Amino acid sequence: MNYYNQHPKFYVAVDCIIFGFNEDEISLLLLKRNFQPAMGEWSIMGGFVQEDESADDAAKRVLHELTGLEDVYMEQVGAFGDISRDPGERVISLAYYALININDYDHKLVKEHNAFWINIKEIPPLIFDHNEMVEKARKRMQARASTRPIGFNLLPKLFTLSQLQSLYEAIYDEELDKRNFRKRVAEMDFIEKTDKIDKMGSKRGAALYQFNDKAYRKDPKFKL
């Protein structure tokens, strides 16, 4: 009997709010559960923390199990610890959000998990407190995206300024002025114009840009 033994232990889960961007819209990767508990209902992807992994590692693992992706931008949203948040057992859950490039995940795994991209504006009722998690993640991501260059994680390596603007319009859920937007981008030297041209999005073609993380760290001033 030592100091810790007198206290109870708990299942600890991680739940993953996975953001993607496509067709000018933010979507979440949600599971239509074909497994217990709560089979048939919608949820976000989750899993239990194991003995041999940190909470952050558990979140990475869970994301990897669904998407096949590694080295993904993730941020912890918080712990959800209400007694009956999971009606099956007492489970304390740590919510994380992830930003992934929607062109770049393992479709087979996603299919196996019966997961689907759902527009952020059309999120269905989710199990447990998952809607609350999603809402909190959305707010956090939005706040973070305005002061840190995390939005690029949702885009291909090369992107047009129209894509970037439409991404930020989706994040903020408001229209932005094209000229003002481009003026601000032009001030950030770490958003670099390449000599490549995108011919998909328009007849005329649009310059492709890239985010240079090293340049950002030299002068980390970001505001969009």
Place this chain on the structure above:
Amino acid sequence: MNYYNQHPKFYVAVDCIIFGFNEDEISLLLLKRNFQPAMGEWSIMGGFVQEDESADDAAKRVLHELTGLEDVYMEQVGAFGDISRDPGERVISLAYYALININDYDHKLVKEHNAFWINIKEIPPLIFDHNEMVEKARKRMQARASTRPIGFNLLPKLFTLSQLQSLYEAIYDEELDKRNFRKRVAEMDFIEKTDKIDKMGSKRGAALYQFNDKAYRKDPKFKL
């Protein structure tokens, strides 16, 4: 054997970063541990989540055990889940910060716990990852204080504008211009001038103000 049983369980702790304001300085209530583990070292106040309480309730309980206070402003900072963050046992800890009026706590309890107010600029090395928790709490509190009227929790119900300014100077760790500060305060109708005068802080006497939460909720525009 059900769905959950195959997964491990963990001790879950809550740790409480307790902010106070006195003599123009922010301080934290820290424990010089006279108990195991890590006896003799400094830590923040913590405790284990119990079966019959939510994580948030556990944080409130732990704060109450040290200060005797209830209905205190608290916010969760995040979960700390590294495998060996507590070298004694695997413990996942949820950090919370609390803002209390430093004139208004149970001195006997604090003495019993061997706790002391330590200036935020002179935080000693703390056990485990507690310095990291403190740093994260400090940043979160600072960010929150600039957009939500939470600073008032650190002041008496009645306060002078000089006190309020000096509080925000301590929170931001930078000097503020007196006239600009008062101009901004004047725009917020929920910071109400009372007809009472403080005679302690100056010979001339200064008007005492109060925060009106109901008025704030009617028009919740805050920026200091």
Place this chain on the structure above:
DNA sequence: TCAAAAGTGTTAAGTTTACACCCATGA
């Protein structure tokens, strides 16, 4: 009478917003 904190407005600088047209190209 003087030291110490309270109180009070104006101007310049900087930032943000609003706004409209020409360009290049493929269909």
Place this chain on the structure above:
DNA sequence: TCATGGGTGTAAACTTAACACTTTTGA
């Protein structure tokens, strides 16, 4: 040739920052 998205500058409105002196009173 025309419809579509790409690309560009300026002026007004607003916000923020800088700044100095008078008042009151207890010691």
